[in-house]
Amino acid sequence: MRSDRLNRTPMGLKIAAGVGLAFLHLPILLIFLYAFTTEEKSYQFPPPGLTTQWFAVAWNRPDVWAALTLSVKVASIATAVALVLGTLCAAAVSQTRFFGRETISLLVILPIALPGIITGIALRSAFSMADIPFSFWTIVLGHATFCIVVVYNNAVARFRRISGSLIEASMDLGADGFQTFRYIILPNIGTALLAGGMLAFALSFDEVIVTTFTAGQQSTLPIWMLEELIRPRQRPVTNVVAMVVVLVTFLPILGAYYLTRDGDQIAGAGK
Amino acid sequence: MTAFAEPLVVAERRGPAGRLSDFFWKHPHLLLMIMLAPPLIWLGVVYLGSLFALLLQSFFSIDDFSGLINYEFTLSTYRQLLSETNLDIILRTVLMAATVTLASAVIAFPIAYYAARYAQGKWKVLFYLGVMLPLWSSYLVKIYAWKLILAKEGILTWFFEKLHLMWLLDAWLALPVVGGNSLSVSYTGTFIVFVYVWLPFMILPIQAALERVQGNLIEASSDLGGTPAQTFRYVLFPLALPGIVAGSIFTFSLTLGDYIIPQIVGSSRLFIGQAVYAQQGTAGNIPLAAAFTVVPIVIMGAYLFMAKRMGAFDAL
Amino acid sequence: MTTAVLFDNVSRHFGAVRAVDGVNLEIAEGEFFAMLGPSGSGKTTCLRLMAGFEQPTGGHIEIFGETAEGVPPYRRSVNTVFQDYALFPHLSILDNVAYGLMVKGVGREERRKAAEDALAMVKLPGYGTRRPGQLSGGQRQRVALARALVNKPKVLLLDEPLGALDLKLREQMQEELKSLQKSLGITFVFVTHDQGEALSMADRIAVFNDGRIQQLGRPEDVYKQPKTRFVADFVGSSNVLPQKLCQRLGLTAPFASLRPEAIAIAQPVDGALSLSGTVAAHSFLGAVNRVVVDVDGARVAVASPAALAVPALGSPVTISFAAHELHPMEDA
Numbered sequence: 001m002r003s004d005r006l007n008r009t010p011m012g013l014k015i016a017a018g019v020g021l022a023f024l025h026l027p028i029l030l031i032f033l034y035a036f037t038t039e040e041k042s043y044q045f046p047p048p049g050l051t052t053q054w055f056a057v058a059w060n061r062p063d064v065w066a067a068l069t070l071s072v073k074v075a076s077i078a079t080a081v082a083l084v085l086g087t088l089c090a091a092a093v094s095q096t097r098f099f100g101r102e103t104i105s106l107l108v109i110l111p112i113a114l115p116g117i118i119t120g121i122a123l124r125s126a127f128s129m130a131d132i133p134f135s136f137w138t139i140v141l142g143h144a145t146f147c148i149v150v151v152y153n154n155a156v157a158r159f160r161r162i163s164g165s166l167i168e169a170s171m172d173l174g175a176d177g178f179q180t181f182r183y184i185i186l187p188n189i190g191t192a193l194l195a196g197g198m199l200a201f202a203l204s205f206d207e208v209i210v211t212t213f214t215a216g217q218q219s220t221l222p223i224w225m226l227e228e229l230i231r232p233r234q235r236p237v238t239n240v241v242a243m244v245v246v247l248v249t250f251l252p253i254l255g256a257y258y259l260t261r262d263g264d265q266i267a268g269a270g271k
Numbered sequence: 272m273t274a275f276a277e278p279l280v281v282a283e284r285r286g287p288a289g290r291l292s293d294f295f296w297k298h299p300h301l302l303l304m305i306m307l308a309p310p311l312i313w314l315g316v317v318y319l320g321s322l323f324a325l326l327l328q329s330f331f332s333i334d335d336f337s338g339l340i341n342y343e344f345t346l347s348t349y350r351q352l353l354s355e356t357n358l359d360i361i362l363r364t365v366l367m368a369a370t371v372t373l374a375s376a377v378i379a380f381p382i383a384y385y386a387a388r389y390a391q392g393k394w395k396v397l398f399y400l401g402v403m404l405p406l407w408s409s410y411l412v413k414i415y416a417w418k419l420i421l422a423k424e425g426i427l428t429w430f431f432e433k434l435h436l437m438w439l440l441d442a443w444l445a446l447p448v449v450g451g452n453s454l455s456v457s458y459t460g461t462f463i464v465f466v467y468v469w470l471p472f473m474i475l476p477i478q479a480a481l482e483r484v485q486g487n488l489i490e491a492s493s494d495l496g497g498t499p500a501q502t503f504r505y506v507l508f509p510l511a512l513p514g515i516v517a518g519s520i521f522t523f524s525l526t527l528g529d530y531i532i533p534q535i536v537g538s539s540r541l542f543i544g545q546a547v548y549a550q551q552g553t554a555g556n557i558p559l560a561a562a563f564t565v566v567p568i569v570i571m572g573a574y575l576f577m578a579k580r581m582g583a584f585d586a587l
Numbered sequence: 588m589t590t591a592v593l594f595d596n597v598s599r600h601f602g603a604v605r606a607v608d609g610v611n612l613e614i615a616e617g618e619f620f621a622m623l624g625p626s627g628s629g630k631t632t633c634l635r636l637m638a639g640f641e642q643p644t645g646g647h648i649e650i651f652g653e654t655a656e657g658v659p660p661y662r663r664s665v666n667t668v669f670q671d672y673a674l675f676p677h678l679s680i681l682d683n684v685a686y687g688l689m690v691k692g693v694g695r696e697e698r699r700k701a702a703e704d705a706l707a708m709v710k711l712p713g714y715g716t717r718r719p720g721q722l723s724g725g726q727r728q729r730v731a732l733a734r735a736l737v738n739k740p741k742v743l744l745l746d747e748p749l750g751a752l753d754l755k756l757r758e759q760m761q762e763e764l765k766s767l768q769k770s771l772g773i774t775f776v777f778v779t780h781d782q783g784e785a786l787s788m789a790d791r792i793a794v795f796n797d798g799r800i801q802q803l804g805r806p807e808d809v810y811k812q813p814k815t816r817f818v819a820d821f822v823g824s825s826n827v828l829p830q831k832l833c834q835r836l837g838l839t840a841p842f843a844s845l846r847p848e849a850i851a852i853a854q855p856v857d858g859a860l861s862l863s864g865t866v867a868a869h870s871f872l873g874a875v876n877r878v879v880v881d882v883d884g885a886r887v888a889v890a891s892p893a894a895l896a897v898p899a900l901g902s903p904v905t906i907s908f909a910a911h912e913l914h915p916m917e918d919a
Contacts, residue, residue: 009385009389013384013389017381017382017386020378020379020381020470021398021401023467023470024470025404027417027467028405028412028413028416042422042424043418045419045424045428046429085310085314088306089307089310092307104307104310104311107311107314107315107319108310108314110314110319111314113520113524113571114568114571115524115527115529115544115567116528117548118528118567118568119318121551121560121564122325125321125325125551126320126321141317148314176292176296177295208411209529222410225409225412238415242411242412242415246412257399257403
């Protein structure tokens with residue numbers, strides 16, 4: 001690795017990597033431009049003029065606010081549930097060796113490894129079979145199911161870094177199980193849980209596929225956006241909302257990165 | 272320090288919490304079960320139960336007259352699944368998933384390679400976030416951005432006009448299969464959006480695999496007289512392969528199950544995800560929808576089995 | 588004298604693995620006791636049985652006359668200095684040292700005072716505000732010691748406490764540990780694979796192999812009179828004489844041990860025993876020359892003072908030693 005720095009980076013590689021990154025970022029930047037366009041009826045480029053009026057229009061739209069509020073509520077509760085279940089699972093898997101650990105890891109990953117439509121349709125038909133009406137809680141149940149893995153991945157990575165002798169040292173010094181959890185385990189996994197929680201929030205906030213199957217009449221923000229994509233009503237408002245969604249999801253990602261940057265990576269595969 | 276303050280056994284003076292702690296210390300398996308029970312009930316019973324219930328439904332059929340589900344074991348739904356139109360849908364989806372996977376691997380490799388072996392310090396962080404941010408930013412917004420780009424009046428058309436290359440775009444759109452009225456209603460458009468949305472899932476595992484390759488292996492290869500092309504072919508590529516396979520699990524699986532991208536950007540011909548959506552929704556044929564979901568599960572099961580044998584899980 | 592730790596036929600089996608297999612030992616109050624052996628010999632498991640991290644699968648353990656089975660580690664007034672020190676990375680040095688008092692409910696001011704005293708005792712006064720990551724290995728080791736001692740344990744357990752330190756620091760810490768133990772009067776039980784460390788520090792040594800105690804005794808006895816071939820090999824570098832040499836020397840035992848420094852390259856005097864052979868190898872070791880003599884195919888090492896001339900390779904020599912230096916051994 002080290003000696004590579006002495007060699008010059010091949011020009012072709014540099015260009016290919018740069019173009020690749022640009023390909024990833026330019027479309028998102030374009031969203032920011034369109035939020036200010038004066039064009040209402042089409043996606044004309046370049047925009048005929050720039051304006052900030054659509055921010056005010058979007059601000060005064062009750063349907064946008066309703067969708068946003070619902071999304072925040074769902075994401076908060078789903079994250080809380082995922083935090084509890086994911087941490088319990090990670091603690092059990094990493095603190096003790098027992099038969100079937102691999103199976104449990106697989107089970108946790110399954111809801112995101114399988115295409116979202118399968119999870120969605122399975123839950124939907126289970127709800128209808130059990131005569132559970134679609135509600136706020138059915139959305140939360142679906143979201144929590146695939147958010148567990150994000151918390152789990154982050155917590156497991158951190159648990160692995162707490163050496164077993166720290167817990168033994170605490171017990172040896174007179175702390176019982178609860179005290180050891182309170183004074184040793186929690187402070188050491190705290191930032192990992194916070195990071196996992198932020199990512200779970202971002203994941204839930206953005207989810208659309210499972211939600212289409214588990215929501216009744218309610219619209220989360222992504223459902224609202226999907227409606228606008230299929231049957232556009234007021235394009236400039238959609239542009240503004242898209243930009244806000246990008247900004248809102250960037251914050252937890254950056255936060256999670258700074259919380260976990262020494263050592264373990266954000267469990268990116270957990271989406 | 273000679274006076275010993277305490278007897279060997281410290282009395283249970285911490286009340287209920289202390290007694291509970293003692294109890295769990297003596298019965299560690301009970302504690303383990305208590306910790307595992309909530310997640311296992313949630314995932315093992317609620318989630319897996321729903322999945323099995325769904326799969327079970329694929330062995331039922333729908334009554335053509337009443338439109339109600341006939342709860343009798345039958346393979347007729349699978350016979351229906353293998354009809355010509357439905358096989359067409361499956362083949363189309365698998366082909367799309369394969370090309371998307373291949374293209375993602377080609378585009379991802381240089382980015383992952385640069386990030387793993389050349390980027391240092393600040394640049395490494397920049398590359399990492401440069402992949403993480405698009406990965407995590409809103410799926411719908413990403414699709415929306417491409418709707419803006421691919422629209423007839425959008426930036427891509429403008430770009431081709433400025434370069435006086437409209438004839439090229441028109442020629443491409445005139446092609447059968449990949450062409451169409453505009454990019455946003457063609458397979459080309461669907462393909463581009465799929466590649467864009469899943470690309471980060473390919474970059475991360477390849478980067479992880481390449482970071483484990485020791486730099487001196489590359490030097491050893493060139494020291495032994497390998498040209499850069501030979502080094503890539505015989506050293507780098509085989510070592511990165513588990514990463515590529517791990518990434519392809521995501522790109523392949525995600526493309527197989529997606530129904531939103533082809534619905535928003537693409538032609539009217541269906542993909543598996545859309546078929547499932549249509550069957551369970553408007554058509555109300557849950558058994559057929561369930562049978563359709565079996566297809567990606569079976570394909571991914573076989574794929575994962577092969578990937579495991581190639582050691583791809585270490586790169587996840 | 589009070590018995591601090593008693594093991595009565597204690598076993599700890601992990602499935603088919605007999606980590607500890609029928610160990611009997613009695614450690615006296617105020618004793619500096621060493622458990623010596625190669626890795627996997629069961630010495631660390633014995634330490635963990637005393638601390639309460641493991642429970643015996645057979646036998647009985649008492650600590651100061653009280654039954655220890657079923658007593659969790661946090662209810663034993665036994666403290667451990669861990670091999671990797673196990674300092675809590677998120678706490679300051681002072682909070683690390685005060686941890687045991689904190690969980691016992693000692694007031695803030697009182698425990699701060701006790702922790703500072705303990706840090707002064709291990710010669711780290713004023714280090715309280717630092718973090719474990721800012722200290723050197725030797726300093727961390729002292730903090731781990733202070734963290735255990737501040738609880739005034741009845742027995743202090745040390746798991747390879749000096750293993751991670753370099754030679755010079757190790758020698759210094761050996762002396763400090765020894766004098767600390769004498770001044771505090773606390774029973775120290777320490778585990779090591781370094782025979783020199785065990786010999787120089789301990790009042791008594793138990794030599795472990797395959798989950799059993801091979802020999803238990805004072806350092807001089809273990810060193811000079813190894814009871815088994817394993818102890819002869821592991822403690823120091825005794826020669827093990829095979830049966831045919833034992834017979835020639837008039838012993839009935841199958842094996843006998845003979846220390847290299849007890850042998851002279853000279854004709855026997857005053858009824859000393861002797862063997863003759865040829866010089867097979869020699870090397871210079873500073874204070875002594877190590878000369879290997881081939882006696883009918885058995886190789887016998889001799890530590891010969893550096894002042895004496897070294898016989899040439901292949902030359903015939905006679906080696907001699909006092910009869911009491913030859914120790915018959917029980918088994919192979």
